[in-house]
Amino acid sequence: MILQRTLKQAISATGVGLHSGERVRLTLLPAQPNSGIIFYRTDLPEPVAVKAEPLMVNDTRLSSTLVSETGVRVGTIEHLMSAFAGLGIDNLIVEVTAAEIPIMDGSAAPFIYLLQTAGIVEQTVPKRFIRIKQAIEVVEGDKWVRFDPHDGFQITLSIQFDHPAFNLAPQKVLVDFANHSYIEEISRARTFGFMHEVESMRNHGLGLGGNLENAIVIDDEFVLNPDGLRFPDEFVRHKILDAIGDLYIVGHPIIGAFSGHKSGHALNNQLLRKLLATPDAWEYVSFREAEDVPSSFHRIPDLE
Structure with a gap:
C-alpha cells in the first residue's frame, strides 16, 4: 500500500x-x-x-x-x-x-x-492521487496551460522574454520525473525579477524584502548576482518549480502531463479550478503495490 x-x-x-x-x-x-x-x-x-x-x-x-x-x-x-x-x-x-x-x-x-x-x-x-482522464485547457491571449492524460508526471513549460540574459539559454524545458530528480534539477532554481520593475513593485507594497541573496536580479542586459545562475536555464526551471507548487494546492499528486506557455500563478490556479469543475476529466486513485505506481513517483526520496 x-x-x-x-x-x-x-x-x-x-x-x-x-x-x-x-x-x-x-x-x-x-x-x-x-x-x-x-x-x-x-x-x-x-x-x-x-x-x-x-x-x-x-x-x-x-x-x-x-x-x-x-x-x-x-x-x-x-x-x-x-x-x-x-x-x-x-x-x-x-x-x-x-x-x-x-x-x-x-x-x-x-x-x-x-x-x-x-x-x-x-x-x-x-495516498490518493489525482489521475487526469481527459485534456483540460485554459487560454488567455497568448498564454495557456493544460493537463493531458499521462502515465506519470511530466511538465513542459516555455517562457518568452526578449532579453539578452534569457536569449543565452533555452526558454523551454520538458521535465519527466520518471527520468529527472526534483531535488537535484528543480528545487534549487530561484525566483527572478527585473531592476526596472522594482520601483513599481515597491510602490504597490511588493518586493520589499527582495535582494541578491533571495532572487536573481536582472538589469537591461545582465544578471546582477555575483555568482551568476545555478543552471543555464534557471529562469524556466524556476517556473517549473512554481508550477509544481501551484498544482500541489489541489492537495494530491497529479498523474498526468502539465504544459504551458507564459503561464503564471493565476493561470495555474484557473486550470485547477476548471479541472475540479469537470468531474469527468479526473479521478482519485490509490495503489496497493509500489510497482503499480507510475515510475515518475519512484524518484520521490525514500524514508530514512
Missing part, C-alpha cells in the same frame, strides 16, 4: 517575506491523515486556519496567496508547496507569524533541507 506522509517532528526556521520585507518565523508540524496542508497565522489574536485548496487562492499578484473568508492572508506559498510535492508530503500544519511565507534563498531547496532534517514518516492511510 502506498501511504500518506507527514513529518516525524516539528521544525522551525526564520526568514524574511519577499514582498512584505517582514521578519517571519515558520514552523512545520506533523498532521493527521487526510488533513492536507493547513496554514495557521499565529501572529493574530486568535490563530486562524487556512487550508491549501484551489478555491482559497484569491490573490495571484506575483505569488500564490491564500485568503480566508474573513480576509486572513497567507502569501508566497508556492515554493514551500513545491517542496512538499517533491518529498511526497500529504499532511502538514504550517504555522507562520506573518502574512507571507519567508522567501529563504528564493528557491525550494531550504524547505527541502528543513523537511528532511525533521524527518518524514508514513501514515496508516493510502
Whole structure:
C-alpha cells in the first residue's frame, strides 16, 4: 500500500517575506491523515486556519496567496508547496507569524533541507492521487496551460522574454520525473525579477524584502548576482518549480502531463479550478503495490 506522509517532528526556521520585507518565523508540524496542508497565522489574536485548496487562492499578484473568508492572508506559498510535492508530503500544519511565507534563498531547496532534517514518516492511510482522464485547457491571449492524460508526471513549460540574459539559454524545458530528480534539477532554481520593475513593485507594497541573496536580479542586459545562475536555464526551471507548487494546492499528486506557455500563478490556479469543475476529466486513485505506481513517483526520496 502506498501511504500518506507527514513529518516525524516539528521544525522551525526564520526568514524574511519577499514582498512584505517582514521578519517571519515558520514552523512545520506533523498532521493527521487526510488533513492536507493547513496554514495557521499565529501572529493574530486568535490563530486562524487556512487550508491549501484551489478555491482559497484569491490573490495571484506575483505569488500564490491564500485568503480566508474573513480576509486572513497567507502569501508566497508556492515554493514551500513545491517542496512538499517533491518529498511526497500529504499532511502538514504550517504555522507562520506573518502574512507571507519567508522567501529563504528564493528557491525550494531550504524547505527541502528543513523537511528532511525533521524527518518524514508514513501514515496508516493510502495516498490518493489525482489521475487526469481527459485534456483540460485554459487560454488567455497568448498564454495557456493544460493537463493531458499521462502515465506519470511530466511538465513542459516555455517562457518568452526578449532579453539578452534569457536569449543565452533555452526558454523551454520538458521535465519527466520518471527520468529527472526534483531535488537535484528543480528545487534549487530561484525566483527572478527585473531592476526596472522594482520601483513599481515597491510602490504597490511588493518586493520589499527582495535582494541578491533571495532572487536573481536582472538589469537591461545582465544578471546582477555575483555568482551568476545555478543552471543555464534557471529562469524556466524556476517556473517549473512554481508550477509544481501551484498544482500541489489541489492537495494530491497529479498523474498526468502539465504544459504551458507564459503561464503564471493565476493561470495555474484557473486550470485547477476548471479541472475540479469537470468531474469527468479526473479521478482519485490509490495503489496497493509500489510497482503499480507510475515510475515518475519512484524518484520521490525514500524514508530514512
